[in-house]
Every structure is written in structure tokens, then in C-alpha cells.
Amino acid sequence: MKIHNLLSALLVLTACSNNVIQEETPKILSIGGTTTETLAALGLMDQIVAVDITSTYPESIAEKQNVGHVSQIKVETILAIPGLTHVVVQEGLLPEAIKSKLDGIEILSVPLEFTTQGAKHFISQLGKAFEKTATADEINQKISSDLALLPKVTADCNLLFLYGRGAGAISAAGKQTIQNAYIEIIGATNACAAFDGFKLLSPEVLAASSPSHILLFDHTYELLGGAEGIAAIPGIRATAAGINTNYIVLESSLLGNFGPRLGEAALAISQSVQESTLKL
């Protein structure tokens, strides 16, 4: 078992450092929304044969086989994908226990740090692995040029990212999340910086975090019942965001991925913040 682990770890290492993979056309299982979006942007759409449930961009990805949620993925599901040669995954998403059992399949596990540099590094790594270094550089340049256009948002803009499947289960994004990274990139403050990851918020903590703007996925916004539904969440009406209905709603793959459209997403958030400030 140990040797097995070592071997697969070696495989990962070689895959990361070597830039030669393509002996024949790879058939890729891509895991993670950012991973899939990056591979597609690198021009590898045709090589992707299967994705996980968080891979929703580009839209045409819906035609590929879907292996479900990564936390519930089974070894057999992966092995059953016909002709699969590569599993490309954002580091930390696929459990070691599964990786160690994927004999004969190359696993490319790439770390994604939630900073602009981290995202660019992720894109470069994937580009290098599939000999698309030039495309990767172009993507990274686009990110830089988008971010150069970013208007200054003052730090007293307090953004709160809410995620939830219902009125009783609203979580907020703390540190170490993609949405926290976006909030920092545009120069605003995360209203919930007291914890890491996503946590369920009690009404009092929500009220006390006093956000000036609330950031949401489009599907969360619809699920909660739009502006009216959000106003009904206990605690919201005590906040400036709730009083002024400052809700910034973005497409979930734009706000949930942290890859090629990083600059675009940051621009969209920052513009919405500015528009709502003008409205006042």
C-alpha cells in the first residue's frame, strides 16, 4: 500500500514537473470548476471526456459525462470511463484513497492558491503539462490587463458572500475561500473574516457583520426567492446591505471559479459595487 502511495505521489510529481505528456491524444477527467474552465480555455475541450458536478463552464461542458460530486466519487466510476488516460484535479479535491487506486491513469493534481499569483501559477502548470504554454501565457496576460482596469473600491466596502440552500441554512464565506479572494482583489473588506472556509451564520452574527453589500450566486439568489426572500432572512434587515438592497448577483461559475476569467469576475464585482454606491 505504501509503495503504491509513493508511486502515485511520484506520478503526480513527474506529471507536474515534466512538460511531456502527450504521446497520444489524452482523454481527460477534469475535477473542479476552475480546472475544467482552465483546460477549456487552453483549448483542450475535445480532450475532456468527463467532469465533476462543479464543472459548469463553458456551457457546452454539459454534454460531457458527469461523475457527480467529488466527495461522493467512486473508484469504479472513474475506471469505467472508456479510454481514460488522465485525471486532472485541483489539489486537495480528490481523496488520496481514490488516487492510490487509479492504476494506469495519470493523475495531475495541481495546487490552486487563492491569490492572483496562485491562479496564474495554476494556469501555467496546466499549460505546461499539456504543451499549451503559449496559450497559458496569453490567458495570464488577459488576467493582468483586466485587473489593470480595476477601479479603486474603498476598504470600508464590507462585502458578505452568502451561500445557502434555504432560509435556515445560510453560510458565509470566511477566509481561505475563492469569494474572499475576489473581495480582497477588488480592495474591499470581507465582512466575515473571523473564520476560515464556509460557516453557517446565526442571525445575530449576520446582523453584526454589518455588510454594505451582499454577494451571491445567481442560483442562490433565485433559490432564496430574490430580493424579497433575502430580506426575509433573519438578521438581514439590520444591515446596510439589506436596507439598501445592495445585492450583487453573479453567475455561479464566474464567481465560483478562480481561473481564466479571474479578471473578468473581479471587474464585474467591482463595477456592481460602484453602481450601487452611485445609486445612493
Add this chain to the structure above:
Amino acid sequence: MTASKKTTISLFLLVLVLFISSLKYGAVKLSLSTLFVGEASALQEYVFWQLRLPRSLAGIGVGCLLAVCGAALQGLFRNPLVEPGLIGVTTGASAAAVLVISFGSWLSLSAILGGLLLPLAAFMGALLVSFFIYKLSQSAGKSQIALLILAGVAVNAIFGALTGFVLNYSSDAALRSFTFWAMGDLSGANWLQVAIILPLAIAILTYLSRNAADLDALSLGEQAAFHLGVDVQRISIHIILLTALGIGAAVAFFGAIGFVGLVVPHMVRKIYGARNAVIIPISALLGAGLLMAADLVARLIILPAELPIGIVTSLIGGPFFLWLLIQNKKKLA
């Protein structure tokens, strides 16, 4: 002053202290004096009037309802191990509430009944299970606790699975999470819910206190109660209806909070003896206190997040239940 009077007064004071603490402590720092004489910020005003006060009052109402209903059911089934959660009444209420949220709009029921739809549905669910379990235990002639508890396990499994199934296949935002339906949560309490739950608690408490003598007679067995002049049929039906209504409303608004109905009447019985005229009102008081205490722990222990309150009550109630079982075993041996 008798010992039990002293206990009652200290219990009353304890509940008062808990009520004030539950108004004062939480994620947002509040000073009650600035709220009433000084100048409080808009946030503090909001947190106090819209979040804390309804939450504390809901805690009183729900604690009182659960404890009193537990005591009444124990009297009706003539067995101290009966608890709404254990015999499946709570899960029945949860399942009905979840079903109505998912399909209620489709049947356009919510348009007709409005805010009352959810508690009414939960009431129906609780009622269904209560009657079924009661009939089952009656058919054996005398109350058979093993049968009762095992039937409760089965009912809990069925309705728990039903709830889980609906939660998985419905995307309705009003559904809340499985944890809510299994563990309860007081944090979202609002004034409408308080306006329903408090009067209901007072009404049920009053009725049961007035008919406590009948419950006492019932504990001697139905035959004996009948010969003492108790209308057994009538009081049984009333207790089943009222407890289903009380538990249904509590579950519909605040989820399933376990073990309160078991632990509280027991503690009261230990101190005050077996007279229902005492057990019922004192259970109401202790139930309110216990629930507010559990809610304080739930909201303070893992700031900025909150524990579901049922985790706290189950952590107290689970070991207590085991202890009771061991005691019972010793008695039988």
C-alpha cells in the same frame, strides 16, 4: 416554608435569571441598561427586539410545551419512558411539515391557510402517529413499553427516511436543512411564531393542570379510572389532540428538539412526587428553563456559528435516558 416551596421559588428565580441571560448574551454585545435608558445603536435595537426577545420567548413557549406534553403522554401511556421523540410523534410532525412545504404551494393550500398551514400540517402528522401508537399499545390490553419503543423506532425510521427523501429531491428554499428537522433551531424565531406558540403553551398548560386529577386516576389503570368516575375515552382523546397540537406547532417552527419531554417530568417527579397537579405546572417552568439554558449554550459555544439546540438537549437527555433504563432494569431484577 416547606422544602418543595423553597425549591419552587428557587426554580422560578433560576428561570428568571436564564431569561435575562438569554436576552443579554449572544454574538452581539448588548447591555440591557443602555437599551432601556441610554442610547443603543440601531443594530443593538434590532438584535434585541427582532432577534433576542422573540427567541427567548419562543424558548419559554417551546420548553414549556415539550415538557408538559411529555408529562401528559407519560400519564396517558402510564409509562415514564414515553417521550414524543422516542415514540415517533416528533418525526411524524417533521415529515408532515416537510411534505407540506414541498407540495403545499402545488395544492395552493398556503394561499388559504397562510402562516397557520405549517403548524396545522405538523399537527396532523403528530396526530396520526399519536393515534397509531396509542391504538397499538392499547390492543395489548395493558401498556407494553417494549412494543411502544420498538414501534417508535420503526415510525422514526419511516418518517425520518421520508423527510430525507423529500429534502433530497426538492429544491424549495423554505425546506431548511435536515439538521433543522432532526436537531431543531431557535435562532430564526419571529414574532408571528411567538404569537402562536405562547398562547398555545398557556392553553395546553391550563387544560392539563385543570384535568390533572383525571391523569392521576388514569395512572391506576383505565378500569380503576373509570370506576373513579373519569371519562377515560374523553380525556385520552383530549390529551392526544392537545399534545399533537403542541408538539406539531413546536416542530413546525423550531424543528425537533429531543429529550426535553422525557428529562423534565422525570426530574420534577423525583423532587415533587407523582401528583400531576404539581408535575405539570412545575414541568412547564423547568422545561422553559432547560430550553433557554440549552439555547444559551448552543448560541455561545462555537461563535460565530451556532450549534443546533437539539445537540445540546440530546447530550443532556441521552445519558439521562440510559440512566433511567439502568434504574428500571435494577427494579425489574
